Amino acid sequence: MRKPYVILIGSASGIGKSTIASELAKELGIKHLIETDFIREIVRGIIGPDYAPALHKSSYNAYVTLRDKQRYGDNTESLIDAGFEEHASFVIPAIERVIKRAVDDFNDVVIEGVHLVPGLLDIEKFKNDASIHFFVLSADEEVHKERFVRRAMKIKRGGKHLDYFKENRIINNYLVQQAFEHRVPVINNLDINDTKKRMLTLIKEICKEMIFRHSVDQLEVETDIILNKYGGRIMDVSYFLPGFGEPLKRKVNVYDPVEAKRFINLLEENPKRKKDLEGLYGLSGNIHRHKICAPDKKSLKSMIKELDEKGLLYKSDE
Known part of the structure; x- marks a missing residue:
């Protein structure tokens, strides 16, 4: 019920x-x-x-x-x-x-x-x-x-x-x-x-946790698929760092394509900030976990398929 x-x-x-x-x-x-x-x-x-x-x-x-x-x-x-x-x-x-x-x-x-x-x-x-x-x-x-x-x-x-x-x-x-x-x-x-x-x-969305593997430069591709194409949302991020028992977690709630684009532009305009983020990605082998959401099950399934086709998802056999 x-x-x-x-x-x-x-x-x-x-x-x-x-x-x-x-x-x-x-x-x-x-x-x-x-x-x-x-x-x-x-x-x-x-x-x-x-x-x-x-x-x-x-x-x-x-x-x-x-x-x-x-x-x-x-x-x-x-x-x-x-x-x-x-x-x-x-x-x-x-x-x-x-x-x-x-x-x-x-x-x-x-x-x-x-x-x-x-x-x-x-x-x-x-x-x-x-x-x-x-x-x-x-x-x-x-x-x-x-x-x-x-x-x-x-x-x-x-x-x-x-x-x-x-x-x-x-x-x-x-x-x-x-x-x-x-x-x-x-x-x-x-x-x-x-x-x-x-x-x-946002009211009716369906969510699923996925493990990603991609570089900072591929953030724009990821957000374009999730936010623009499917009207979805990205929630929270966990980085898997060597030597740490628990992943490093950050609270995020990205649903606005304009704000996502602004963040990506800021990275390009601020080399130090981008380098710091690249350092974090590098430490984790570019592997991190998000919860991704879509308006319905069909959209979520298609979104995951496209993310996989673009090589953005982590495969355990890699």
Whole structure:
């Protein structure tokens, strides 16, 4: 029996998470779609502004309520981040209760909102009982600004709301950084259909651990096959070093072809960094282990076959 879906979609205001959440729920046939803003309103009715002033502000201006604003000095970004954390921290326990109720009742649910903060929201306690998927959406600054203005006008919150784009952009950057630190996928929401496709791939993916044998120069071929051709993902890497009882392990979570290409370009632009990585590959005889994922079993099988044909997989008889 499958576990209930719990799909969490976080982002700053104006990125497009509500649209994506609605499309994703429709695609997966999930009838429970909840905005964290509604959960926040319930919490506001329980905890008054005297006890939680940050809660009763918006996510982007909660920093004005902090008692120790002076300790941030001229560091505006840290001040805004701290205010946002304070604001979100009052909502997160209620979000976790909603998740628990959905899981207990075996209900699939999509939850979207700015209050879904990687590192603050504890999803580990639900992983045994739910198929839980956490995403943070982002967009480049110009796209974000355009959508932010459009959304403000649509919900008739022009004027002061439009004055807070800078703060919302800082929150976007904070959420992206938190996502990277806690290995939550960050999806660049340029196109609704592409974003939905990428998220569905990560939700439904099939994974398998494989042992690879290739040089640093062949990384581009590997990532092109896995990420570009099959829309897959590379997770974690273990290097088998002589004289060590256990492999050297690194946590990685590569699913974005653009980020993979950027990393490869950085290696080419930074000879020392590339040489260091080549040294590690050399020590391990170019042998390392990944978990690779694909959207479905058929794609995974084809992916493995192509990786083998390109000579990227380790054969025990070599």
